[in-house]
Amino acid sequence: MTWPIPTPEEQVQFLRNIQRLLAEGLFVASYKFALVHALADLAVLKGEDTGAPLDLETKDIAAKFVELYWRQSRPFQIGGETTGLILQQNTGKQAAIISQIAQSQQECGGSLFRLKQTASDRWSALVAEVDQVVRTMPLWKLQTVGNEPLEFLYENLGRGNRITLKPGVAYCFRAFYELVRDLIEGAWVRFVQKLNANKLGNVTDLGTFLFGQERASLDAYRPILLEVQKGICLYCQKPLSKQSQVDHFVPWSRYPADLGHNFILAHDKCNNAKSDFLAAENHLAAWIERNREHQVELQDRLVAAALPCDLTASIQIAKWVYQQTEKANGQVWVMEKVLRHLGPDWTKCFAA
Ligand SMILES: [Zn+2]
Structure with missing residues (x-):
């Protein structure tokens, strides 16, 4: 039906x-x-x-x-x-x-x-x-x-x-x-x-x-993310410096959940530029790939550190937010101050 x-x-x-x-x-x-x-x-x-x-x-x-x-x-x-x-x-x-x-x-x-x-x-x-x-x-x-x-x-x-x-x-x-x-x-x-x-x-x-969200606890994610991202910024793919931030991939303002897989590590300036925008398709692909490649390790380490995680829920939320943004002809963040409208290709990131 x-x-x-x-x-x-x-x-x-x-x-x-x-x-x-x-x-x-x-x-x-x-x-x-x-x-x-x-x-x-x-x-x-x-x-x-x-x-x-x-x-x-x-x-x-x-x-x-x-x-x-x-x-x-x-x-x-x-x-x-x-x-x-x-x-x-x-x-x-x-x-x-x-x-x-x-x-x-x-x-x-x-x-x-x-x-x-x-x-x-x-x-x-x-x-x-x-x-x-x-x-x-x-x-x-x-x-x-x-x-x-x-x-x-x-x-x-x-x-x-x-x-x-x-x-x-x-x-x-x-x-x-x-x-x-x-x-x-x-x-x-x-x-x-x-x-x-x-x-x-x-x-x-x-x-x-x-x-509100509990900012204080975000530092606990840092060593775990540093390792699974191999010391690389999720957004610009360059080596991370001391000035880095743990933040939500799907912004808290879009769906308020502190779930381990949704956190990423990025340069201060990359993260500040991204702000509350949704990240463009290439970033989405990098996030999905990171979670896929390190699925077991990430899960084990988050659980061992008593940090909330639920990969299925994180993926559901991400699919939903990209779907809604595409329907609304919304914009996504590419780099620095560059934004563009989200096209239909984001679905391929999940299909791969
Ligand atoms: Zn960066």
Whole structure:
């Protein structure tokens, strides 16, 4: 069966509906934000650019919840200093998921990846607990605005451990991922700010704490990348000097994930010139080749250093971002200040 892609009108309607959910939905906890965020993330990771419906298991949604709330369940920090305060995410007593995650962090330390790798029983138990909350709290309540149903994402079955995104929904999440993510994260920050106003005063970098990346940990990747890149800059292919930077190949601004294979080592000036652009086809080929040639070594060393990695997910994300950029007639970075429009040939890099 072929599924037609949504018409332009249907795509605009999807965005209007997302806006309505955020503007008119009643939010007592931040779960609904997390739910829409998780659905968008999963559409990128598991969906296709057709109008096809997408089956999702609630345990996959729960795993995304844990990832989203992991940072947020730690004591709030201002300028690197902890305040000891765990931010309130619910109007009443603390949201159950935050307490469950905070408990796991106390037992297993702060690394989510380590929890998945070395305490897989604890990880599965945590996902099961969160899954229970997802299925009783936000899943069947999300698509109600005021007291009207707005059932545009999936059918409200009211029970069970799976949902099916309606035809066209995964397509729209993939097409408007960055836009939707910004809408959700902005609304989520305002919600948490309001709930914690008396304790936060006029703290302004709440968004960084809730959704930012953890810069501090990037140095751990350096020796590993230096070796698999044989001391060569991924972008200009010249020997690296002391002035080098570890950075995301698919920019954090396009898809926020710290996954080992997505990191590259490049000269300061190459990396600064690339900035938040997507890299051109020759760089994409170099990145794919590096990951392919050193697949086993890279995987082993990342795992040994307790650094998060998932090659399949990294490739899915890269394919998605190049596909969307080509469709949008977007530009990619070649070198220095040179940009050009992305043509269809990028797909060959993955086929090789
Ligand atoms: Zn360079």
